[in-house]
Amino acid sequence: MNWITNYVRPRINSLFSRRDVPENLWTKCPECGTMLFHRELSDNLNVCTNCDHHLAITPRERFAALFDGGVFSEVKVPEPLADPLQFRDQKKYPDRMKAAQKSTGEKEAMLVAEGEMGRTPVILAAQDFSFMAGSMGMYVGNAIIAAAERAVALRRPLVLFSAAGGARMQEGILSLMQMPRTTVAIEMLKEAGLPYIVILTHPTTGGVTASYAMLGDIQISEPGALICFAGPRVIEQTIREKLPEGFQRAEYLLEHGMLDRVTHRKQLRDELISVLRMLGGLPAPTRADLPPPEPAAEIATAEEKPAS
Numbered sequence: 001m002n003w004i005t006n007y008v009r010p011r012i013n014s015l016f017s018r019r020d021v022p023e024n025l026w027t028k029c030p031e032c033g034t035m036l037f038h039r040e041l042s043d044n045l046n047v048c049t050n051c052d053h054h055l056a057i058t059p060r061e062r063f064a065a066l067f068d069g070g071v072f073s074e075v076k077v078p079e080p081l082a083d084p085l086q087f088r089d090q091k092k093y094p095d096r097m098k099a100a101q102k103s104t105g106e107k108e109a110m111l112v113a114e115g116e117m118g119r120t121p122v123i124l125a126a127q128d129f130s131f132m133a134g135s136m137g138m139y140v141g142n143a144i145i146a147a148a149e150r151a152v153a154l155r156r157p158l159v160l161f162s163a164a165g166g167a168r169m170q171e172g173i174l175s176l177m178q179m180p181r182t183t184v185a186i187e188m189l190k191e192a193g194l195p196y197i198v199i200l201t202h203p204t205t206g207g208v209t210a211s212y213a214m215l216g217d218i219q220i221s222e223p224g225a226l227i228c229f230a231g232p233r234v235i236e237q238t239i240r241e242k243l244p245e246g247f248q249r250a251e252y253l254l255e256h257g258m259l260d261r262v263t264h265r266k267q268l269r270d271e272l273i274s275v276l277r278m279l280g281g282l283p284a285p286t287r288a289d290l291p292p293p294e295p296a297a298e299i300a301t302a303e304e305k306p307a308s
């Protein structure tokens, strides 16, 4: 042993193995293949700057962009029983949960928050596809019920962003139970006369499209989103026929009357504010960076006249 092996070599190693830069600085657009710099991509709300393809965005990033000043408070969701079936495939269900929690930094596949959007009080709920494919288990059911109850208590509209691969198979029948549970929760909003708006994002599939994701007073989708109960591959294999181009995509569904709007992510905030204020009987939002409307100018001159 000498000072070279003990001191110099570790120092040299640490110099060369040091990695201050994260490895995922660049993201490849799955649609056009353009390499997108992470900063540029997040500034553009994870929409490709070259082809407008909408990449996935986490609920937290979405809320930061939607709520005024990015300020919101989370609505508490009651914790369900963990691993009720002691489910195990290649991995134990609790191990899968832990891995998902570690990779996303979130507790579960849905985030609920309250705040203001364009000075309009609102409850937002967003499903996280990066968390076990956004699968609908008991927690997601609880989250939607908590969101609906909070909306009714505060008399606010609820806007829900769906993204899911379907029900969470690790919870078996208990995950399927979330379909009627969430349907009843949405019914509570309707009885209270409060708007419920669904924004379908890529991909919204399975049991989610058989319950709360299809019950909105207004159904909006992000461009290019896959929205279906059974996926195109399953249908093709069953009916042994080639499906039309763009089948089950947002634009196709809009053309066939399944959706009300397909809206670009960057226009979504303004559109939601207009719709929510319209449904809530509130005056249209005024933007400070635009000149005031004509009547206001007339009033100002009329008031000035007597003084002169």
Ligand SMILES: [Zn+2]
Binding pocket: 029, 030, 031, 032, 033, 034, 048, 049, 050, 051, 052, 053
């Ligand atoms: Zn692209």
